[in-house]
Amino acid sequence: MKRDLIYTNNIFLKVIFFFLSIIYLILNRIKFYLFKHNILKKVKIDNTFVVSVGNITAGGTGKTPFVIWLTQRLKKKGLKVGVVFRAYKSKEKEGIVSDGDSMLMDISESGDEPWLIAKKTSVPVAIGKYRAKIAKRLSEQYSLDVVIMDDAFQYWRLIRDLDIVCVDGKEMFYNKKILPLGIMREPIENLDRAHIAVIKRQDQIAGEDEDLKKYFDEDAIFDMSYELSLSERVKESKRILALAGIAKPEGFFNMLRKRLPESKVFGMPFNDHCIYDLDDIKRINMFCKKNMIDSIVCTEKDYFKLVELMDDVECAQLKVNIRGGEDIEERIVNASDNSR
Template sequence: MKKLLAKFVDEVWYRDHFIGTWLMPLSFLFTDIAKFRRWLYKKGYKPVEKLPVPVIIVGNITLGGTGKTPLVIYLVKQLKAAGFTPAVISRGYGGQSASWPVRVNAESDATLVGDEPLLIAQQADCPVAVGPVRAESARLLLQNEKIDVIISDDGLQHYALHRDIEIVVIDGERRFGNNFCLPSGPLREPQERIQEVDFIVCNGGTAEENEILMKLEGADAVNMLTQQRKPLAEFSSTNSHALAGIGNPQRFFDLLAKQGLACQTHAFPDHYAYTERDISFKSAQAIFMTEKDAVKCQSFASAQHWSVPVQVSITSSFMQQLIALLKT
């Protein structure tokens, strides 16, 4: 059911604009509520908590993934190399912990803390905490760690937390869909909101004026059972399947195709909770998945299963500008 709903929504928001127009009255109402809610925070009618360290928001204005988490991991590594001590907070979407906030480490259970925070903890090697109230997660880390900057994975619309730098990530291929706000389109806020942020990062596609182009590149696969690493090109003549439960699964399938793989593809909703049956294909010699999917499938993966690590490629001037802004 969830897969069918995701497919229907994708069709309405990004392909068949006619259907979306029937929901426009609700979208107008949603837009007004979003604007009024933000106005309440701006005018001080709703409290905004300011932390003792700078906060960088990495978010988006569309529903669904745009590539924020790989950028967060990249930012953590780059900031550490520049002498900072960063930490990450997140909503922990999909996590089923009995209490919040929660510390996340490399051994945490994705079903409790969420897939993206676990991936960040495993790859970025920094303090990570999750919870619906991001300021509470930040305080948890500040009480126990020496931190000089906090990165929020998502949270652009979480105005209860003061932010010093805002980075918006957009999907360079799908952009803003039909340009409507929810529910007739994918926008969480009107499109003009991005003109107020500090950096607009375009993930793939063609960057427009004032946008910074980011590419996610991957040429290898890592076996989820043995940790063997092989070039993707070596699987070009293999009977392969590929699955992805991310915001835009086609982006992952295109990455594999660029490496010469002709996979049978299986798209799942973002943050999908996999079972062993979901990732089992009897005829497959190799089954590829994103790292985000892999953290949820590790416990029942077989020698058939391979995760595909990706690296962020972005102009070096972006970090130079970000660090300069952070220091001010």
């Protein structure tokens, strides 16, 4: 379902979404009950600290940049870190994407986010439908100190030691209704399962988070902001085409416009996890000719897919800043020492 439909004013669709959201909620609660009461068995990884990074809303919360930031910081602290994803839009259903030294899958086999994180962090990365199984395998095979589980707040089969929830500071929880009537994957009160909240800030002022303060102490809420690193060519261009196949492409386009106020930035959105083809490239080239584009820039996630099809695309690299982020690092470092 397209995300825009969530915001529809169509009464007929809203009625349908209301009943679908009830079904979604009931199924969610049944699954949680089964795991909570050990009817469905949980898996524990011995001698490894397990961190879940997820969200309670649908998409676009800054989870991937945060996982990259956290992985890089823990690695610098001397910890052996691995990252596990579910096999989403990948040709392979299970396997090792990278052993930390070499890429063992291409981007079409692994999916874009696992491949990007493996490339950016140089740590073991795996994908699998049965994430508890592949996480255990990854930990044992590479003697990991920490396993980071991507998008795992609703994944209860694996016992975790720390739950981190990422939140979009602009959208927050919208109308607090369950998918597809709203953007919530589960009721907001379930935030009490999480230990840390990371808020993706853009133009929002810190402190617009009263809902979070009901479930987290102030020292467990962290603000995350971004800076874009651009090439000189892009910075000197007057007419720029921005490409983004991410959950909320407008956020990327607005960052560029704010970073380059003297330039005209055109935004061309694509579906999240888009696999570009020759028709897309033809559409991009036609737009560039028609609008006299000086340079083309895209997100890091898109760059590795586009660079094989285009010679002149530039990558806007993202630098992540987390206010007080060293507290997250130290909490994991200290706890992982105790878990070994």
